[in-house]
Amino acid sequence: MKDININAVSGVLRQATFFPSQEALVYGDETWTYEQFVARIRDYAKAFVANGVKENDRIAYLGLNSANFLFINLAAWWVGAVFEPLNFRLAPLEVEDLLERSRPNVLFVEHDHQGVVETISSIETLAANTKMVMIDNDVQAPLKATIPNFFQLATAYLVAGENTKLGDPIERFDSDLGILMFTSGTTGRPKGVQLSHGNIWWNSMNVDSLVDTRRGDSNLAVAPLFHIGGLNALTIRSMVRGGRTIVRRNFDPRKTLQDIEKYSINQSFLVPAMLAAMQQTDEFEEVDITSMRALICAGAPVPPVLLQQYLVKGVDVQQAWGLTETAPFATYLPAELTHQKPGSCGIPMPYTEIRIVDPATGEDVEKTGDTGEMWVKGPNVTSGYWENPEATDSAFSEGWFRSGDIGYRDGEGYLYIVDRLKDMIISGGENIYPAEVERALAGFPGLRDVAVVGIPDEQWGEKVVALISCKPGVEPTIEEVREYATSHVARYKLPKEIMLLEDVPRNGAGKLDKFKIRTIATGR
Template identity: 60%
Template sequence: MSTATNLNPVAAVHRVSAYAPESTALIYEDREISYSSLLAEAGQLAAALRARGVTEGDRVAYLGLNSGTFISTMLAAWWVGGVFEPFNFRLAPREVSVLLQRSTPKVLVVEPCHQDVVEILSGYDGFDAGDLTLVLVDNDPAVPAAAENSPIWTLLSDFLGEGGGPAPEVTPRVQEDLAILMFTSGTTGVPKGVQLSFGNLWWNSVNVDSLVDTRRGDVNLAVAPLFHIGGLNALTLRVLARGGTTVIRRAFDPRQTLRDIEQHGVAQAFLVPAQLSAMQQAENFEDADISSLRALICAGAPVPTVLLKQYEGKGVRVQQAWGLTETAPFATYLPAELTYAKAGSCGIPMPYTEVRIVDPATGSDVAERGSTGEMWVKGPNVTPGYWHDASATKAAFSDGWFRSGDIGYQDEDGFFYIVDRLKDMIVTGGENVYPAEVERALMEFPGVLDVAVVGVEDSKWGESVVAVMSCVDGIVPDIEEVRAFTGTYLARYKLPKKLVLTGSVPRNGAGKLNKIAIREMASEEN
């Protein structure tokens, strides 16, 4: 099978298996899975999908935690030319119903821990499963077994036997072919279906390999959710295609993560700042040897300077990047050697990606360095648009440039900095306040664990700045203490007028602040 012009990752896995069949592809909950075993399982599943009529362009969805079955389902979908659709495993039944109706997958593979989410859907008015095949995972020792099996389900162990014969030929895929349909987190509105082509995935890999110190044979760690583009395509897909090993944990545990890095000599990992913070607070952080982490990429939010210094003390340079699901995921990256010289920067454009700072009102470039504007992106890693949503696609693009919705600026050296989401900007007393700027200042407050800043309607000011904070046990600040501390960093009009203390600040599966839930918390206390 020729791989010269075939961008299907299954072809790359075939190549690795042909020349190094017993090399370890996955270490899943301490069970080693070779490339030949992974390929055999994916091929058997591909045959079953083909027997059920799945063909080019059909969607195959997955609802569950990180797992080996997640990976094999994805490969099987691509094997037959299908589109892989990973669902956020934190979605409620109504949300899953909406996604199923909008994307109409042919097959939905579900873990038993989410079985009830799907079964509830049959009671919703207007819900029609159509010819959707529901497959229940029953052959994974790390997945708790189902309490009972409804007739609506086909057990995965039975489904794998439906293919009957050898695996079908791998369907060649070119740049324009759709690979992934990934719905955005929806923290600020209704989720949109981001279409990512095989070209988008491949060009992100080229960008990463060009700037990041990743190597063949590296061990990668996948503890960020794989349903998120960062967890899946920042590093994991590329490591799989290059014949490396990926350590997969079903969920993130900071103590276990530190042990995994040390035990397996993890060199590559994609993490979000909240995960880095949780690891730093774990009791085994000081003693853990994590110096093998050569390519630790962190995105989703700027990493606080104090956290960078704590990892510097462990011999690890946290490398910050910026991007979105729509950019597959990276648009910019801060090289490791500049982690401290350009702390707070999200870096420079990826080699095959262009980034501009644009006045969102006029569409003209912001010429003055240091002045803020919307970050626009163009490149072969950028989505062609949203699933069956022409109006959203039209609104998101201008002359081929993707409007990210993020506000940022360039410093005198041309390095980019993220200020905040355009839609999250607070207007208080006629002044613009960017929550991310206030959040960065509040993260320096002694004893703080996590923080979010939102605007709440205010009859006097239009909006008032509200801080939602979680702190270590025994730290219970009041609003005056917080204002006094942040007043050394920020102008007075940017300071929080109200403070909400909570056990944990709501975040979504991608580690991003859940602004809808946070605004509800802030409004209740208002």
């Protein structure tokens, strides 16, 4: 049997063929029908051909949520290229590392992130191998100054393709690489997760099998699209199915509530901190959000009180669990069980398998309620990490992906996440690794030792706390510590609190004693 073409852009073209006048995208004050949406995607695809983009080249994007983000993503797939969305919160050194490792053919940059690219030490070498294109065709991201000579304007880049012939979208199959998405590894250095078109497609099949999403739904894309949750939980599938996607550059709790009511939003991916921020606004009591049939929340467990607050508004918050490596969902709790199983991340997705494994022995945990590491297998799971066979080997065991998250099953088979094997901190839906922050602080003048942990926080789920010991007479403030680390890690990773200790606890092997450290940090 011949393989089936599952390129998402082919699905979008199908919508434009049969439903050309149906709304596809809303961004700011602009709306595109499917016919207009495809025309814009085609413009970028022609420009890629004219500018020498080949199959499997990487197309990188550094900027906030936007219409251009989606045009460029789908245009990359049209020509068989790989889309590489970059975390716009990363520091210059982090961005430089990703670009040097991924070697994109093109890097699109919004003006507000120009400074990040300009300060890259290897910028001239990078520019010699990567076309640097400044977005200048978005009224919500206007140019504010003259750009350096190594940048080309997006309008000029597009002009090059105006008279270029463009064929049908390149056929893409299960194993063809579609997205290269960098996410922090166990040591904190980002790893490039390879997501194939098959991974993307099978996540959609999982979602469609369990979640009440429908053709023609309105989807709100307000979570960062550089995250797999924002991009592939619902947004790509919505465009393929003929839905309308409302894209917002960033999250504003009041604006989000207004959008839900104004556009009768049916589906959206949000993290718990977003739900909490919306609930705390004055508008929450007044707006009608009952159109939200598929509100999927992941990134951290949702507090039961928040579930109840949304139930009063007629909305069931549907919890899920997964990672970038699972594209993103591995489990899902159906809406009708939201309040019967509070705190559960649900059941395995239909085409995904889950094991609970003792990380010490590699044996399955059989007893109800006993914890172990969550292992995942399925066609939505990545094949591995970009040019990193060591990391790939350590993350997989006989075809099973080792998630690093600790969980358990209850007596009815429902899954719960209770801790992170690798001490990852989740703050506002962002993954933060203590080792990365510890390294960033290690050179602080007068610092003797440092440990970083996450402690519970009502707004963000967790917040970053640094416990430090210093040489006599050195007593830094939190502002000084944050200022020092700003050039090394993204701002959202910076400590929100510091604690000065005489000695940071370590065990007999010289390793940080994280149990004692957390006890000190939480005061219990």
